[in-house]
Amino acid sequence: MQDSTVESAPEQTPSQPSAPEQTPAPSDPVQEPSQPSTPEQTPSEPSQPVQPSNPGTTNQYADLNNRIAAAAQTLVGVTDGQQCTQVVQQALALAGVSDAYQLWPDEYIYYGYYTDTPQAGNLVYYNNGGRGVDHIAIYIGNGLCVHGNFWTADGVSQTIISSVYNGGGGSPQFIQVTR
Numbered sequence: 001m002q003d004s005t006v007e008s009a010p011e012q013t014p015s016q017p018s019a020p021e022q023t024p025a026p027s028d029p030v031q032e033p034s035q036p037s038t039p040e041q042t043p044s045e046p047s048q049p050v051q052p053s054n055p056g057t058t059n060q061y062a063d064l065n066n067r068i069a070a071a072a073q074t075l076v077g078v079t080d081g082q083q084c085t086q087v088v089q090q091a092l093a094l095a096g097v098s099d100a101y102q103l104w105p106d107e108y109i110y111y112g113y114y115t116d117t118p119q120a121g122n123l124v125y126y127n128n129g130g131r132g133v134d135h136i137a138i139y140i141g142n143g144l145c146v147h148g149n150f151w152t153a154d155g156v157s158q159t160i161i162s163s164v165y166n167g168g169g170g171s172p173q174f175i176q177v178t179r
Helices: 002-022 027-044 051-060 062-074 084-094 105-111
Strands: 112-115 123-126 135-141 144-151 157-163 173-177
Touching (some): 084 105
16 A cells, blocks of 8 residues: 555656646747648638628628727718718728728728628618719618718718618618728
8 A cells, every 4th residue: 555655656746847848838839830821821712702601700890890880980070071982981091991092982892792781880882773973881880871971951061970771872782891
């Protein structure tokens, strides 16, 4: 019996040196450089199938969507007189989209993809049924958008919050921003 207790004591002693064995885990940083090479390939692959998998990707962009919706609301009354594209560009820039440019309304699709499941923070494109002037706005949820260059009854161009269906014609098309 004394032999078994002696044997258990040495087992505890080697467990102490096992802690230093765990410290040479610099092999993990070696694996980290190999990981960046796979994400470079991953974005090119999902960029094509992103459109069919809308429900899974909306959660992926929830933080970005929240930032865009919040930024758009800060522009109400501040960007009066500016074009709708200027308001969208500023909201995107304030939300951290580093390459936010003022584009034609139909060109904002380059920032993401069309979705049938609108989320606050999505862009809303109105093509006026192919007739007239296009329009772009920012969806903030609950059926509301931030519209830039919205002409009031007084003939004044303002940035306002209004219905998603008040975009000047045509059915609204929602764009999920992915940058």
